Amino acid sequence: MACRIINKRRHVGLQQLSSFAETGRAFLGPVKSSKFITDEGCHKSVLVSSTVRLLESLDTTSAVGQLLNEAVQAQNDTYRTGATTLLFLAGAWSRAVEECLHLGVPIPIIVSVMSEGLNSCSEEVVSLQVPVHNIFDHMDSTEAVSGLETVSGSSLPQDLSEAISVPEKQDLKDDVPQLATYSLSEKPGKSPKFFKPQATVEAGKNTSQTLKNLHTDTCFRKSVLIHSRHFKRTDNNQGICTPNRFLEQCGAATFQTYGCRDLVELAVGLSHGDGSSMQLVEAAVRLQYQNACMQPGSRAAPFMFDISRLFTFCLPGLPETFSCVCPGYITLVSISSAAMIQELQNRPIRVVLIEGDLTESYRHLGFNKSTHIKTVLDGVKLQEDSSEELWANHVLQLLIKFSVNLILVEGNVSEHLIEKCRHRNQLIIGSVNGRVMQTFAEATGAVQVAYITQVNEDCVGSGVSVTFWRNPLDDLDRSNRMAILLKTEGISMITAVLTSPVRAQMQTKEDRFWTCAYRVHHALKEEKVFLGGSAVEFLCLSHLHILAEQPLQKGDHACLGRLHDTSSWLASSLASYRPTVLKCLADGWHRYLSALLCNTATYSSELEASTFVQHHVQNAVDSGCPSAYILKEYNKLNSGIFNLGISNKPEQIPRVYDVVTPKIEAWRRALDLVLLVLQTDTEIITGLGHTQINSQKLEGCLFL
Amino acid sequence: MMSCLEAKKPSLCHREPLTAEKVRTTLAVLKGVLTSCYGPFGRLKQLHNGVGGSVCTTSQSAVLLRNLSVTHPVLKVLIASVQNHVSCFSDCGLFTAILCCNLIENVQKTNLATATAIKLNKRLLNFCTNYLRSESCGCRIPVDFSSTQILLCLVRSVLTSKPACMLTRKEVDHISTLILRAFLFTIPESTKNPIILGKSIIISLKGPRVTDSTVLPGVLIEIPEIQLMKTLPVRKSSALKVALFSTSLSGDFSDPGEGSVVVSYRVSLENAVLDQLINLGRQLVSDHVDLVLCQKVMHPSLKRFLRTHHIIAIDRVGVTPIEPLSKATGAQPIGSLGPVSPSSYGSVKDWHSAQFGCKHFFHLIPNEAPVCTLLLCNRNDTVADELKLACQTALHVLQLTVKEPWVLLGGGCTETHLAACIRHTTHKEPGNILQGEGCTQAELQLIAEAFCSALESLAGSLEHDGGEILTDMKHGHFWSMQD
Numbered sequence A: 001m002a003c004r005i006i007n008k009r010r011h012v013g014l015q016q017l018s019s020f021a022e023t024g025r026a027f028l029g030p031v032k033s034s035k036f037i038t039d040e041g042c043h044k045s046v047l048v049s050s051t052v053r054l055l056e057s058l059d060t061t062s063a064v065g066q067l068l069n070e071a072v073q074a075q076n077d078t079y080r081t082g083a084t085t086l087l088f089l090a091g092a093w094s095r096a097v098e099e100c101l102h103l104g105v106p107i108p109i110i111v112s113v114m115s116e117g118l119n120s121c122s123e124e125v126v127s128l129q130v131p132v133h134n135i136f137d138h139m140d141s142t143e144a145v146s147g148l149e150t151v152s153g154s155s156l157p158q159d160l161s162e163a164i165s166v167p168e169k170q171d172l173k174d175d176v177p178q179l180a181t182y183s184l185s186e187k188p189g190k191s192p193k194f195f196k197p198q199a200t201v202e203a204g205k206n207t208s209q210t211l212k213n214l215h216t217d218t219c220f221r222k223s224v225l226i227h228s229r230h231f232k233r234t235d236n237n238q239g240i241c242t243p244n245r246f247l248e249q250c251g252a253a254t255f256q257t258y259g260c261r262d263l264v265e266l267a268v269g270l271s272h273g274d275g276s277s278m279q280l281v282e283a284a285v286r287l288q289y290q291n292a293c294m295q296p297g298s299r300a301a302p303f304m305f306d307i308s309r310l311f312t313f314c315l316p317g318l319p320e321t322f323s324c325v326c327p328g329y330i331t332l333v334s335i336s337s338a339a340m341i342q343e344l345q346n347r348p349i350r351v352v353l354i355e356g357d358l359t360e361s362y363r364h365l366g367f368n369k370s371t372h373i374k375t376v377l378d379g380v381k382l383q384e385d386s387s388e389e390l391w392a393n394h395v396l397q398l399l400i401k402f403s404v405n406l407i408l409v410e411g412n413v414s415e416h417l418i419e420k421c422r423h424r425n426q427l428i429i430g431s432v433n434g435r436v437m438q439t440f441a442e443a444t445g446a447v448q449v450a451y452i453t454q455v456n457e458d459c460v461g462s463g464v465s466v467t468f469w470r471n472p473l474d475d476l477d478r479s480n481r482m483a484i485l486l487k488t489e490g491i492s493m494i495t496a497v498l499t500s501p502v503r504a505q506m507q508t509k510e511d512r513f514w515t516c517a518y519r520v521h522h523a524l525k526e527e528k529v530f531l532g533g534s535a536v537e538f539l540c541l542s543h544l545h546i547l548a549e550q551p552l553q554k555g556d557h558a559c560l561g562r563l564h565d566t567s568s569w570l571a572s573s574l575a576s577y578r579p580t581v582l583k584c585l586a587d588g589w590h591r592y593l594s595a596l597l598c599n600t601a602t603y604s605s606e607l608e609a610s611t612f613v614q615h616h617v618q619n620a621v622d623s624g625c626p627s628a629y630i631l632k633e634y635n636k637l638n639s640g641i642f643n644l645g646i647s648n649k650p651e652q653i654p655r656v657y658d659v660v661t662p663k664i665e666a667w668r669r670a671l672d673l674v675l676l677v678l679q680t681d682t683e684i685i686t687g688l689g690h691t692q693i694n695s696q697k698l699e700g701c702l703f704l
Numbered sequence B: 001m002m003s004c005l006e007a008k009k010p011s012l013c014h015r016e017p018l019t020a021e022k023v024r025t026t027l028a029v030l031k032g033v034l035t036s037c038y039g040p041f042g043r044l045k046q047l048h049n050g051v052g053g054s055v056c057t058t059s060q061s062a063v064l065l066r067n068l069s070v071t072h073p074v075l076k077v078l079i080a081s082v083q084n085h086v087s088c089f090s091d092c093g094l095f096t097a098i099l100c101c102n103l104i105e106n107v108q109k110t111n112l113a114t115a116t117a118i119k120l121n122k123r124l125l126n127f128c129t130n131y132l133r134s135e136s137c138g139c140r141i142p143v144d145f146s147s148t149q150i151l152l153c154l155v156r157s158v159l160t161s162k163p164a165c166m167l168t169r170k171e172v173d174h175i176s177t178l179i180l181r182a183f184l185f186t187i188p189e190s191t192k193n194p195i196i197l198g199k200s201i202i203i204s205l206k207g208p209r210v211t212d213s214t215v216l217p218g219v220l221i222e223i224p225e226i227q228l229m230k231t232l233p234v235r236k237s238s239a240l241k242v243a244l245f246s247t248s249l250s251g252d253f254s255d256p257g258e259g260s261v262v263v264s265y266r267v268s269l270e271n272a273v274l275d276q277l278i279n280l281g282r283q284l285v286s287d288h289v290d291l292v293l294c295q296k297v298m299h300p301s302l303k304r305f306l307r308t309h310h311i312i313a314i315d316r317v318g319v320t321p322i323e324p325l326s327k328a329t330g331a332q333p334i335g336s337l338g339p340v341s342p343s344s345y346g347s348v349k350d351w352h353s354a355q356f357g358c359k360h361f362f363h364l365i366p367n368e369a370p371v372c373t374l375l376l377c378n379r380n381d382t383v384a385d386e387l388k389l390a391c392q393t394a395l396h397v398l399q400l401t402v403k404e405p406w407v408l409l410g411g412g413c414t415e416t417h418l419a420a421c422i423r424h425t426t427h428k429e430p431g432n433i434l435q436g437e438g439c440t441q442a443e444l445q446l447i448a449e450a451f452c453s454a455l456e457s458l459a460g461s462l463e464h465d466g467g468e469i470l471t472d473m474k475h476g477h478f479w480s481m482q483d
Helices: A012-022 A051-057 A063-079 A083-102 A107-128 A141-153 A199-210 A216-225 A263-270 A275-294 A335-344 A387-401 A415-422 A434-444 A503-526 A535-549 A574-599 A606-623 A626-635 A661-679 B021-037 B061-067 B073-089 B093-110 B114-133 B149-160 B169-185 B225-230 B269-286 B300-308 B322-329 B381-403 B413-428 B430-434 B441-460
Strands: A002-005 A035-039 A044-048 A129-131 A243-245 A256-258 A310-316 A324-327 A329-334 A349-354 A373-376 A406-409 A427-429 A461-468 A481-488 A494-500 A528-531 A657-659 A680-685 A701-703 B044-048 B056-058 B140-142 B199-206 B214-217 B219-223 B240-245 B261-264 B291-294 B312-314 B346-348 B350-356 B359-365 B371-378 B406-408 B467-472 B477-482
Touching: A012 A063, A012 A083, A012 A661, A035 A051, A044 A051, A044 A503, A051 A063, A051 A083, A051 A503, A063 A083, A063 A661, A063 B044, A063 B381, A083 A107, A083 A574, A083 A661, A107 A129, A107 A528, A107 A535, A107 A574, A107 A626, A107 A661, A263 A275, A263 A503, A263 A528, A263 A657, A275 A324, A275 A494, A275 A503, A310 A329, A310 A503, A324 A481, A329 A335, A329 A427, A329 A434, A329 A494, A335 A415, A335 A427, A335 A461, A335 A481, A349 A434, A387 A415, A406 A434, A415 A427, A434 A461, A434 A481, A494 A503, A503 A528, A503 A657, A503 A661, A528 A535, A528 A626, A535 A574, A535 A606, A535 A626, A574 A606, A606 A626, A657 A661, A661 A680, A661 B381, A680 B021, B021 B044, B021 B061, B021 B073, B021 B093, B044 B061, B056 B061, B056 B381, B061 B073, B061 B093, B061 B381, B073 B093, B093 B114, B093 B441, B114 B413, B114 B430, B114 B441, B149 B169, B149 B381, B169 B199, B169 B214, B169 B371, B169 B381, B199 B219, B199 B322, B199 B381, B219 B322, B219 B371, B240 B322, B269 B300, B300 B312, B322 B346, B322 B359, B322 B371, B371 B381, B413 B430, B413 B441, B413 B477, B430 B441, B441 B467
Parallel strands: A310 A494, A349 A406, A373 B261, A406 A427, A680 B044, B199 B371, B240 B291, B291 B312
Antiparallel strands: A002 A680, A002 A701, A035 A044, A129 A528, A243 A256, A324 A494, A329 A481, A349 A461, A461 A481, A528 A657, B044 B056, B140 B406, B214 B371, B219 B359, B240 B346, B350 B359, B467 B477
16 A cells, blocks of 8 residues: 655646646637547547537546546536536636645635635625526417317328427627527417517617617517517516616616517526527427326416436438427337338327336346256147247237337347338337336326236336438438337427437537536526626626725634634734635636636637736726726627637627526535645555556555 | 364464553554544545545444454454444444543553552542543533534534544534434324424435535335326325335245255246235225335236226335334334235325435335434535534434433543543542552552543543643643644
8 A cells, every 4th residue: 555645846637637627618608619539549530529428538547637536526426517617617717726826825724715705706606697587488388279179189290290300500790680590380370389480670770769779688678578478468667677777876877677588588598509409408408398288287387398308319411400309209120020010100009118128038127047947748749839928929919919019228128029020010119218118108098017918907008109300312321221210299308319420429529418408407497697708707806806905804704714723823814815716716616617718719818818807807897896887898799708719799688697506506516626636645555565556656656 | 074284383372462562553553543533633644445446535433443454352342342332322433442541551551460450440430430520520511402403513523523524613503403403393282191203314415515415303204206196186175095015026036045946847947926915006096005115016907906006116216214204104114915904004194206316215204203314415425424424423312312311521621621631630649549448548549540632632632733732730731832
């Protein structure tokens, strides 16, 4: 066993952390650059464009690397967003902490002041929260639902027409503000007509009037709502945009912010440069809402976006225009089943759900097969068929007895059985996700069983319809499989079909879709969002500068942070070190903002970006109330700091939003990681004999 | 058979192993590692196997000592005895280990005969324990169970001495309150003698914020979401009858060991066992059981059978909750598939399904049994493990106060005070300590000095950032200063 002192002169752990973090810099902000990671050993390479995938591919076996990986994974598992923020800030703050160490600040003081500083920031940014309320109040469901019913009431569609398709993303720079980016049906006349074309004139008029207003973009949003005839009933302006007064403590200038009350606005604001994924998410939310409205008793409970009922289905090779969301479950089956699907469609079929494998030898989990059992034949003539054949026949009899035509299996399925069933128009689908099974169980009344022999009349579900997702011969993939769609009346499950002509991008596309979906999920769940475009980070930066200037109040326990023991000399010398540490913490955010501006290509060099940030921070601090300054700048059309890379046409500036808790949690996790590494002074390598560690690593080791 | 003959190596005898240079250096390294971990500002250690195994960041002796693999017998003895202390009391592992190292080091410097040194150290230890237990002791405070102040302080000092928990002041307050509440839950309401404390289970939950942690009466059993949805929402106003199985109900047959079982064709052992299980199920139904909990796996057919008879069946509970479940419900764990004795059944007041973070739980609420669950949330595994251990320690410490309702002053006070006391007594009344043991006063002075400086340097170990420790020799007070 050996132990190694890791902070003799410079803290090795912090250095490792900041160099790891450097690799993720390109993923910060809405403009992301992908990376190729090449394995020099086998010359394989992968294309990554997110922090999580990057860390999956990097060698993070060092202790610090593992801690970083653990922190990023934990953030991703919990929120599915914020990993890049975490990675970058972990790097920026480890540099800041190194700076503090260099200046001779005692470690407990760094730990205490930094965590206090971050706490204070988290409280401060509450002022930039925007409430997300009653998003669905303005979405009158009846019309949409009847539109949908018209479609599904007709004969079962053969192609995309039932699915809500998303046409190519409308560029934000187009002249007409586009809300009608999706339609419920491609068939003319059956469209639910969310938006009346003649409303455009009205909107234009409104815009010109409200342009003089400081809150141009917000009010324009409101006028956009008028496009929909469902929103027209709200004639008075206050009906949709209720000013939410705050920041009145800032004295002279009282600013107003408006709640986000429109799904489109929310979705665009949270898309962070990925409009096409977000449009799919938005369509999925709408679809789920309409579905919820159709359920009996839906009026009683408020609608909640249930992300567990959302699934993705990736189809590489197809052009991006084929991406869409559909109610139901989409999966691939062998092309040889085409005739069977043809036969089965247009009629409701009965379904059985199997929890385990559908093979003869399968036994439920936890069952130990004894190996010491011998079967003897006492004079009985053995049947010619093998046990597999017997079993398959038994299964077939059962399926015929209960007239079942569809079996969904969570595990593997015997090929032999699939083959046998195909001739009898019985479709078996294996490797079905557990949540999909659950949804089908709810929608069809089927009960999941472990063994097919358990099936009785009560276990069989009914009312499933099966169709080709598209014309089967159009899009065969290399493995000769085709996509089919399974659904029932009122199924709450939604599948997003993601297509990409470039196979290597499929993973990225799926990741981005989920990131967008989770952002919307968190925003709707929390009923609040932050003003985005790095407004919160900028507020933190300015706030810390102000905090550093303020003298420490006597007896102010909040300032002690993690310094629980007030009798120590550390508590008394806290005041002298505090401004230095807070400034170092602020430097982390400064680096973050500069990198962000650099990535969006607004500034050619980091230095230029840094100067620009510095200029604005000075202004904000001088103004005395940074949050008011930020709101003012935010609403200014070409301030350049919060409206990155967007044209200067006022009517096309969408608001940018950020999710609240995932963001704050990412900060906290990043700082916790840095402080954990900072407080570590020794690396203890356990369980190895001295000889097994190579001599190069042995340098500076002590042995026990 | 031929036996292998090898020339026997002569046994090596080392005299006074502690004087060996190698032992001294390794002891110094060990002391360095442990001392740097000590106290609220202690430094953390990263433990890992150097080839990509999981990393553990800690400053707690229980984890450190478990992972240290030392070679020398002297260090093995030392570590084993400290581990023994930790397993008995949970707390003060580092204190014990550092004091050991200090004493060995200091006593060696005195060059006294080992026997004398041992005798005198024992005397001094006796003096210390007697003094700390006496009424005149100046550094102990009685625990006042009528208010929460001292108990909360005690818990808080346990938590804050573990910096790897990464708790802010607010979070420390929150967790301290929860621990105290969990402790109070385990105190039975009836005052029968002897009072047996109940059980508190700690469940660690990765993901949510620390402030989302909570304490609940009863037992939480984690179950997969899908299974929970399937359990029937049958609610009864009266208490629910519970059967608790510790045996597997998966339908596999007992292992024949070396031999093999011969069965004739067309006899299915699986079906035979399944029939037995269904018979068991029938008995449960006729006995009006409402809830069946199984430590291991339950056969899907049995599960379905029970569910069709409106019995909630939960399997794969695991071994840890079995004892608390038995305590909470009064049910005896059933270990066979034979007929169930009615006395094995227990009962619970009610059940709920609960969701914390992304996990689903089955929450059993007992009638009045003092069982509770402390649900600890934390951001990631590293910190969660550390916090769980710290909370276990704090709960144990609280339980110990029931036995001995006194606490000692922390932050190095007690050590400094004791050292001052010993110095005073050896100067003024050496006879009190010597008690005619045949040691000279000079020897006592030497050993007392070694002992006291071991205590004082232990108090000084709380400082890690270049501060200075000032001690008032007369009154035994202790300050930390910046130099």
